[in-house]
Amino acid sequence: MVARVTPPTTARATGLSRRAALRLSVLAPVALAMTACSASEGRARLDAATDRLEAPKSTPPAPPNPDQPLVDEAIVAIDRLSATLGTIRAQHPPVADLIALHQAHLKRLGPASGPHSDGSLMLGGAPDVMTAVVAREKDLAATLAKLAAAAHDGDLARLLASMSAAIDQRVAVMA
Amino acid sequence: MSGPIKVLRTGLEAEHAAVYVLGVLASRTSAGSLASALEESFAFHRDARDALLARLAELGDTAPPGAAPAYELPGGIGTEAGVRAAALGIEQRATAGYGDQVAASTGPDRIRAIGWLSATAVRQLSFGGSPIELPGLA
Numbered sequence: 217m218v219a220r221v222t223p224p225t226t227a228r229a230t231g232l233s234r235r236a237a238l239r240l241s242v243l244a245p246v247a248l249a250m251t252a253c254s255a256s257e258g259r260a261r262l263d264a265a266t267d268r269l270e271a272p273k274s275t276p277p278a279p280p281n282p283d284q285p286l287v288d289e290a291i292v293a294i295d296r297l298s299a300t301l302g303t304i305r306a307q308h309p310p311v312a313d314l315i316a317l318h319q320a321h322l323k324r325l326g327p328a329s330g331p332h333s334d335g336s337l338m339l340g341g342a343p344d345v346m347t348a349v350v351a352r353e354k355d356l357a358a359t360l361a362k363l364a365a366a367a368h369d370g371d372l373a374r375l376l377a378s379m380s381a382a383i384d385q386r387v388a389v390m391a
Numbered sequence: 392m393s394g395p396i397k398v399l400r401t402g403l404e405a406e407h408a409a410v411y412v413l414g415v416l417a418s419r420t421s422a423g424s425l426a427s428a429l430e431e432s433f434a435f436h437r438d439a440r441d442a443l444l445a446r447l448a449e450l451g452d453t454a455p456p457g458a459a460p461a462y463e464l465p466g467g468i469g470t471e472a473g474v475r476a477a478a479l480g481i482e483q484r485a486t487a488g489y490g491d492q493v494a495a496s497t498g499p500d501r502i503r504a505i506g507w508l509s510a511t512a513v514r515q516l517s518f519g520g521s522p523i524e525l526p527g528l529a
Contacts, residue, residue: 320524361509365502370494377493377505378525381486381512385522388513 282368284329290376291328293359294318297352300336304345311349314386321379350390357383396452398495399443405488406440407458409481415464416474425471428517429478435514436485439507446500479518486511490527 281287298318301311339348357380364376413433420426447455465480467473489511492504512526 317522317524324525357509361505364493364505370496373501373505374490374494374528375525377508378490378528380505381509381526382522382524384509384513385516385526388516389522 283372286363286367287325287372288328288330288332290360290363290379291322291325292332293356294322294325294379295332296337297356298322300339300352301349303336304339304349308345308349310346310390314349314353317382317386321382324375324379346390350387353383353387353390357381357387393450395496395500396447396450398492399447399450399500400452400456402488402492403440403443403447404456405485406436406443407456408462409436409485410440411458411462412464412481413478416468416478419468420471420474424517425475428514429474431517432478432482432514435510436481442503475518479515479520482511482515482518482520486515486527 295318298315301315301318305311305315337352339345339352360376360380360383364373364380367373367376410433413429413436417426417429417433420429444455465473465477468477486508489504489508493501493508496504508527515526516522
């Protein structure tokens, strides 16, 4: 029996595997070409490639919040009643608790999207001012409940409904 | 299971438990303001349970959760103060649950939940609760 012997190749003779030799043969022209380029040309190509990978310099504006008009309406309604109560605070100390509640709610809602008039409400000609205050608070609770029903965002709806319920609690205590 | 059905089912389970416990609390309370408040609360949660059952049926839920044979009773209900505290706890949990329904629903379901949230927040006052900044959220 005669053993087959693979004839030695040049690569094997130089200590390289066939695969390594193949890689060398493919890459060698590329390496030569690269070394032929100037350093500045290579840097320019690298920069261009990097630029393609980077994020755009300016990001598009966020889409408008569909609930913002509703939030603005809530802020205006709360702010107006709070300002109104502020005008009678000295004569009617119990409204301080209501003002504190409204201010806490305003803080939860954050800023309005734009300026709004700071006008206050008329408490009407009710003989008892506190009766008029209760009526205004009920109106505000109803407004917040209505806005909660209309909100696109569920969490905002829950927040507005909770604010409405908080006012209902105060009104129940005052009744 | 769709989102609305899931949250309504959770609400229904809570109403089953509330009706059971409030019934026990009422049975241990003699006539008076607390008994009246318990009676009112029991009627409210019984009606809420029935409304949720009807709504789930409308939504095609053929197997809504039923009531358990019994529910664990809160501790300390041997005294009037304990009964009051237990009822307050039920109303506070209900308020939070209705808040979840508000967040997860739309249209008439949300409007109903907004009304229930307010009603339970106010009823907390008759069981010794105090007005807070955000009922059901705080």
